[in-house]
Amino acid sequence: MLRLEFPESLLTGHAEVDRQHRILFDAADRVLAVREASRDTVIPAIRFLLSYVHYHFRAEEALMDAIGYDRAEHHRRQHTMLREAVEQVKEAVLAGEDMDRIAARLHVLFLDGYVFHIRNVDAPLAAAARAKGKEGEDALPPSRVLVQAGWLSSEHEGVDLPRPPDASNKP
Ligand SMILES: [Fe+2]
Numbered sequence: 605m606l607r608l609e610f611p612e613s614l615l616t617g618h619a620e621v622d623r624q625h626r627i628l629f630d631a632a633d634r635v636l637a638v639r640e641a642s643r644d645t646v647i648p649a650i651r652f653l654l655s656y657v658h659y660h661f662r663a664e665e666a667l668m669d670a671i672g673y674d675r676a677e678h679h680r681r682q683h684t685m686l687r688e689a690v691e692q693v694k695e696a697v698l699a700g701e702d703m704d705r706i707a708a709r710l711h712v713l714f715l716d717g718y719v720f721h722i723r724n725v726d727a728p729l730a731a732a733a734r735a736k737g738k739e740g741e742d743a744l745p746p747s748r749v750l751v752q753a754g755w756l757s758s759e760h761e762g763v764d765l766p767r768p769p770d771a772s773n774k775p
């Protein structure tokens with residue numbers, strides 16, 4: 605089975621941005637890993653992926669605001685499209701779509717859409733943030749802060765925290 609591994613060529617040099625991108629790819633890979641176990645294990649995996657997408661995009665958008673980024677509008681538009689695409693995958697899972705098709709959707713979305721976005725849209729943002737000294741752990745605000753600011757729905761609060769081991773979520 606084709607899995608999704610974070611391509612090292614996608615590293616932006618911004619440690620926090622890169623850390624979150626690895627989590628995104630790991631979360632998508634987990635959906636592929638558990639898909640043969642049962643639909644019950646796939647649903648929490650796709651929900652986590654979608655939540656993390658919501659969080660990560662909002663965190664980057666907060667970073668863009670913080671540095672007064674001039675390409676923020678274009679960047680936000682791509683986030684909206686990519687988020688909608690993951691929403692559609694989740695809906696397909698919930699609708700009972702064949703898991704091979706779900707896997708194909710995720711491959712196309714990550715190896716095409718996300719790779720393009722990270723390489724061409726996130727990398728310049730990461731460089732601009734580094735140039736302004738915004739590259740520490742606080743460069744991307746935690747979900748708690750984004751929820752308090754009204755940027756992120758409370759249903760996604762805590763998605764950025766380390767998850768406790770969950771046997772039902774294992775491949
Ligand atoms: Fe982005």
Ligand SMILES: [Fe+2]
Pocket residue numbers: 625660664722726
């Ligand atoms: Fe990103």
